[in-house]
Amino acid sequence: MSELGLYLHMPFCRQKCLYCDFSSYSGAEHLFVAYTAALCQQIAEQGGLLCKPTVDTVYVGGGTPSLLPVQLLEQVMSCLYTNFNIKNDAEISMEANPGTVTREQLVTLKAAGINRLSFGVQSFNNDLLARLGRIHKTADTLTALEYAYATGFNNISIDMMYGLPGQTVEGFARELEQAVAVNTSHISVYGLKLEEGTPFAAAYDRGSLKLPDEATEEAMYDRMVDFLPGRGLLRYEISNFARPGLECRHNMKYWQYQPYLGIGAAAHSFLNGERISNVTGIQEYISAIFEGRSPVVMREILTKDQSMAEYIFLALRTSQGLTLANFYQRFCVDFFRHFGNIFEKLQRQDLVETDSRRVWLTDRGMKFGNIVFSSFLPD
Ligand code: SF4
CATH class of the missing domain: 3.20.20.70 (Aldolase class I)
Incomplete structure (x- = not known):
């Protein structure tokens, strides 16, 4: 880890x-x-x-x-x-x-x-x-x-x-x-x-x-x-x-899709590909902890498609963008083979760009990020 x-x-x-x-x-x-x-x-x-x-x-x-x-x-x-x-x-x-x-x-x-x-x-x-x-x-x-x-x-x-x-x-x-x-x-x-x-x-x-x-x-x-x-x-x-x-x-x-642990009421964690949320109310949180119950109210193991979509839109939020080799290493999936059609459509709208190493949002893509992010969501 x-x-x-x-x-x-x-x-x-x-x-x-x-x-x-x-x-x-x-x-x-x-x-x-x-x-x-x-x-x-x-x-x-x-x-x-x-x-x-x-x-x-x-x-x-x-x-x-x-x-x-x-x-x-x-x-x-x-x-x-x-x-x-x-x-x-x-x-x-x-x-x-x-x-x-x-x-x-x-x-x-x-x-x-x-x-x-x-x-x-x-x-x-x-x-x-x-x-x-x-x-x-x-x-x-x-x-x-x-x-x-x-x-x-x-x-x-x-x-x-x-x-x-x-x-x-x-x-x-x-x-x-x-x-x-x-x-x-x-x-x-x-x-x-x-x-x-x-x-x-x-x-x-x-x-x-x-x-x-x-x-x-x-x-x-x-x-x-x-x-x-x-x-x-x-x-x-x-x-x-x-x-x-x-x-x-x-x-x-x-x-960058790295692990984090959230502690406290309403805190979220991302550990081993699982998203975890704690109860939001302060008193509920305190009671759960002191009564020896888990404060966790939601756990979700993401499917590979969900994880890839999340990884892409989180990485694309950054100026550095998505590094193709890192994406392959993480998912054993070639980005362009899997998402080539979506990428080309977004590129024609001047929302994303690439060289042989990375994919990133253009200035226009940064402004209209939501169009890009929703395009990568699984059906
Ligand atoms: S209510 Fe509290 S958490 Fe919300 S914006 Fe104001 S200071 Fe921040």
Whole structure:
């Protein structure tokens, strides 16, 4: 097995953002201690079952991990080091909300082993932040980044969003300028999606939420892909830009179809070709762990056709694309013999390209990735 990636889910948020359908809950602070104990118990169990495997990436995501008291986060990190063989040069990321970060907390987290921070900035416009239901303002972002740099973090990512209600192309361009000016090593930029069951989706259905039209959103996308690489942030995945060498190694595991273990409520794993999901509710997760029941609610062994399709569309998300020799080695299938017709059709639409070694998405393919991905799905 390749070295393992570990994902730990922290399903707590101070308040739910209006567009968010992630598995996270507000008003659940009373469960911090019990959840941490359950998490540590699952870490110990999984570390034992897998014989203390070597781990080269850890990602503490959420939710808002930075909402947890720092002593509890320290406890989780210490459990990890006891039960897994964490490599000395492992990338250990934690997501943080600019509205919940303190300097003391960052000092402690750095000492506990966290070496990469990912801030959910989303926007540098206070009006847009308020419309999204975010708890922070731009001043909080600048302060959080100042603390992070002062603490010695030099691998910092920020998340940004476009296609927001009231956002203009010129406004977004100014936000990109601000994003680059804060000098982080990595930026992820996502278009707003209306997720079922969120207040945004309901408001949109009622007609009380107006979003930029398709052409405006496309113009924002074009600005992003034109602007960031010129400022040293190279695109290495559809939505991700990094300074060379500072790509997120943990996320690369997902796109390169490598194994990862998810621990915590709503966490997913991919181990030995099997996809595994844990129960989403916090209390359900805690009860399962303390009552000695498995928190797993879904296991799926993928068929070869499903695995090949997943492998292809995950690899094609990256700028590097799909390496033909790796595909053959993994599936014992010649890519062009099996998918030649699909490839040629997509190539005629200027969505994919190849040399003798790789297949990758063109610029147009990056923009309309969904057309490509759905073409490879088994019937
Ligand atoms: S902070 Fe993140 S996880 Fe929490 S509600 Fe907002 S978008 Fe969702």
